[in-house]
Amino acid sequence: xxxxxxxxxxxxxxxxxxxxxxxxxxxxxxxxxxxxxxxxxxxxxxxxxxxxxxxxxxxxxxxxxxxxxxxxxxxxxxxxxxxxxxxxxxxxxxxxxxxxxxxxxxxxxxxxxxxxxxxxxxxxxxxxxxxxxxxxxxxxxxxxxxxxxxxxxxxxxxxxxxxxxxxxxxxxxxxxxxxxxxxxxxxxxxxxxxxxxxxxxxxxxxxxxxxxxxxxxxxxxxxxxxxxxxxxxxxxxxxxxxxxxxxxxxxxxxxxxxxxxxxxxxxxxxxxxxxxxxxxxxxxxxxxxxxxxxxxxxxxxxxxxxxxxxxxxxxxxxx
Amino acid sequence: xxxxxxxxxxxxxxxxxxxxxxxxxxxxxxxxxxxxxxxxxxxxxxxxxxxxxxxxxxxxxxxxxxxxxxxxxxxxxxxxxxxxxxxxxxxxxxxxxxxxxxxxxxxxxxxxxxxxxxxxxxxxxxxxxxxxxxxxxxxxxxxxxxxxxxxxxxxxxxxxxxxxxxxxxxxxxxxxxxxxxxxxxxxxxxxxxxxxxxxxxxxxxxxxxxxxxxxxxxxxxxxxxxxxxxxxxxxxxxxxxxxxx
Numbered sequence: 001x002x003x004x005x006x007x008x009x010x011x012x013x014x015x016x017x018x019x020x021x022x023x024x025x026x027x028x029x030x031x032x033x034x035x036x037x038x039x040x041x042x043x044x045x046x047x048x049x050x051x052x053x054x055x056x057x058x059x060x061x062x063x064x065x066x067x068x069x070x071x072x073x074x075x076x077x078x079x080x081x082x083x084x085x086x087x088x089x090x091x092x093x094x095x096x097x098x099x100x101x102x103x104x105x106x107x108x109x110x111x112x113x114x115x116x117x118x119x120x121x122x123x124x125x126x127x128x129x130x131x132x133x134x135x136x137x138x139x140x141x142x143x144x145x146x147x148x149x150x151x152x153x154x155x156x157x158x159x160x161x162x163x164x165x166x167x168x169x170x171x172x173x174x175x176x177x178x179x180x181x182x183x184x185x186x187x188x189x190x191x192x193x194x195x196x197x198x199x200x201x202x203x204x205x206x207x208x209x210x211x212x213x214x215x216x217x218x219x220x221x222x223x224x225x226x227x228x229x230x231x232x233x234x235x236x237x238x239x240x241x242x243x244x245x246x247x248x249x250x251x252x253x254x255x256x257x258x259x260x261x262x263x264x265x266x267x268x269x270x271x272x273x274x275x276x277x278x279x280x281x282x283x284x285x286x287x288x289x290x291x292x293x294x295x296x297x298x299x300x301x302x303x304x305x306x307x308x309x310x311x312x313x314x315x316x317x318x319x
Numbered sequence: 320x321x322x323x324x325x326x327x328x329x330x331x332x333x334x335x336x337x338x339x340x341x342x343x344x345x346x347x348x349x350x351x352x353x354x355x356x357x358x359x360x361x362x363x364x365x366x367x368x369x370x371x372x373x374x375x376x377x378x379x380x381x382x383x384x385x386x387x388x389x390x391x392x393x394x395x396x397x398x399x400x401x402x403x404x405x406x407x408x409x410x411x412x413x414x415x416x417x418x419x420x421x422x423x424x425x426x427x428x429x430x431x432x433x434x435x436x437x438x439x440x441x442x443x444x445x446x447x448x449x450x451x452x453x454x455x456x457x458x459x460x461x462x463x464x465x466x467x468x469x470x471x472x473x474x475x476x477x478x479x480x481x482x483x484x485x486x487x488x489x490x491x492x493x494x495x496x497x498x499x500x501x502x503x504x505x506x507x508x509x510x511x512x513x514x515x516x517x518x519x520x521x522x523x524x525x526x527x528x529x530x531x532x533x534x535x536x537x538x539x540x541x542x543x544x545x546x547x548x549x550x551x552x553x554x555x556x557x558x559x560x561x562x563x564x
Contacts, residue, residue: 294407298462301367301403302420302469303395312421316411 007044014039014084017113021143022174027080035080038063040092045082051075051104062093062123071101071131078107089119096124098138102131102161110140115175118149128158128166130192135165142172148204150178157185160192162218167195173230173318177206184211184225188250190218196225199318202235202265213242216250216280225254227269230314232261242272245280252280258288259314320344321366321399321473321504326377328365328527335361336527339377345472346502348495350515350535352542353524354549359508360404362524363475366506367401368394381473398472404481404508406458408450414461415445418468426468434464437497439490456487463494474498476507480514488513515539 014037015025028035028045034052037045043056043063051073056065069075085092100106114120130136144150152172160166170182177200186194196212208231214223225241243252256269271284291313299309326339336358343349353359364372366379368391379387386394409417418424418431432442438460447453449461459479466474479491491514495505509515521535523542531538 292407294403294405295409297369297391298403298407299420300391301395301401302465303392303400304420304423305392308423312412313409315421316409316416319411 007039007042010039010042010044010086011037013086014044014082014113017084017086017115017143018082018111020115021111021113022141023080023082023109023111023113028082030077033077033080034075035082036065036067037082037084038065038094039084039086040090049075049077052079052106054079059093059095061091062095064095064097066097066099068099069101069104069106069134069136072103073101073106074104075106078109081108081110083110083112083122083124085114085117085120085122087120088117090117091121092123094122094124096126098126098128098130098136100128100130100134100136100164103133104131105135106137108136108138110138111143112140112152113143114150115143115145117145118147120149121151121153123153124155126154126156128156128168130158130160130164130166132162132164134161137167138169140168140170142170142175144172144175144178146176148176148178148206150176151180152178153181155183158194159187159189160194161189163191164189165193167197169195169197169199171199171318173199173201176204177202177208177235179207180209182210182212185213185215186223187215187217188221188223190247191220192218193221194223196223198227198229200228200237201230201232201314201318202237203232205234206236208235208237208239210238211240211242212254213244214252214254215244215246216252216282217244217246219247219249221247221250223252225252227256227258228317229256229258229267230261230318231258231265231267234262234264235267237265237267239267239269240272241269241284241286243274243282243284245273245275245282246277248277248279250277250280252282254282254284256286257317259317260288260290261310320380320382322380323362323366324378324380326365326374326379328361328372328374328377330361330371334527336365336374339527339529341522341529341532343473343504343506345504346499347519348499348505348517349507350518350521350538351506351508351524352510352515352521352538352546353530354546357524358527359524360477361527363401363477363506363508366394366473366475367391367399395471399475400466400469400471400473401475401477402462402466402479404477406455406462408458410448410450412449413445414447414449417449417461418445418465424468431468434467435461437467437494438464439487440464460490463491467494467497470501471503473504473506476505476509478508478510480509480511492517512539512543515542
């Protein structure tokens, strides 16, 4: 990929932000890797490889991008999506459309990094269409500023056609959250499989709202929606995991684990299971509470302090 | 030396241990025998400093230092540790991270692999997670390997054979041998004669008191003939005064 000279300075900052969020900036310049780099409302870098067609442009307060994986193409190296905002205050709107044609296969690594923003609203809406026998994984990691002034609204609406496979993971564990609203829903056709997963750690007065929804609409469709939340200080969290069994032999499982630390947290989880076909099977697990005392004792008996043991356990849960 | 002196411990108003005296020296192996509910695990939890297991009277000394009021973390840092009877899962934590406590224990990889080998596990386990993908027996073995990694002075093994198949009693004894070779005291809480008779010294508990102590073969024999078939376990008033030491 070549970065336009006008944007070389901006790329340096974006690359720095990208690395903060766990990405490797070198990958953004690797010609073998398809990628798109967004800074504020500008596309400052874009690279296509065989089988991948990325189009992108400016829109009001942000960027739109359409990413198509051509029929039957197996993309060997993950496509990198880098979204950053360098200013302290503002708004960013991103619209993604992913079209994974029949039989294609692709992995995405997305990093959204706002390390210097004190008052930012980032709104991302993604439409995902996965074709027959196609496969897509999408791993989204966020890195926010420590001031807590970032608001993220992330919505993903996915349709997975016959025997398609879809995995979407959202992770915000290393920095303050600020305010987070995540919505993921998936419409699964016959034999389609989906895995939706969110991992978030809240600190201070962070606000977390997550809704994951599985629509098991095709025969033999399978899905898992899972959330793991660690809530500390005055974190407020509301988690809804839903599964709708609308087709024979469809199976869904929803799971929410919320670990609390401190007596000022305010957390709730609501599992919703609804069946309209009596051959569908749905299950759920949910727990809210402090770190398991047996886990803590096992580690403290090895010489860890209670604080070290708690961090060790939480790190594992969010890994 | 680790010494329990005149321990009296009650939990929720119920007397669990009475006038308990025990001594443990480094480099020696001990067995604590007794039926369920006689206070064996309470002794283990109390030595370790678990919350709610603080004696109402009596003292615990480690090399002459009173550690009765120290918490579990401090006692562990002084060289006392325990492998609890129940092995818990640690989601998202790989065996390697667990054995090194997230990098807190710095040892060469070869030494870590040796710890695994000692408990009968291959190197490949280092990449596995300490979660539900491992069987109870595998997690027990990993727990034992993690104890080995700590270089403690006193190790309490609370029912180490629980969750492991019969064939592995040999592995447990081999593991204890390896600790002894490193001059560690091993205190094993067990019902198993095969483990107890390999000890240097044994304590037999009944209703929270030391009913008998001494030669492990004799104590095991007594346990098997009297306690195993006892129709009134934990009713110490039925034990003749002459039988207690």
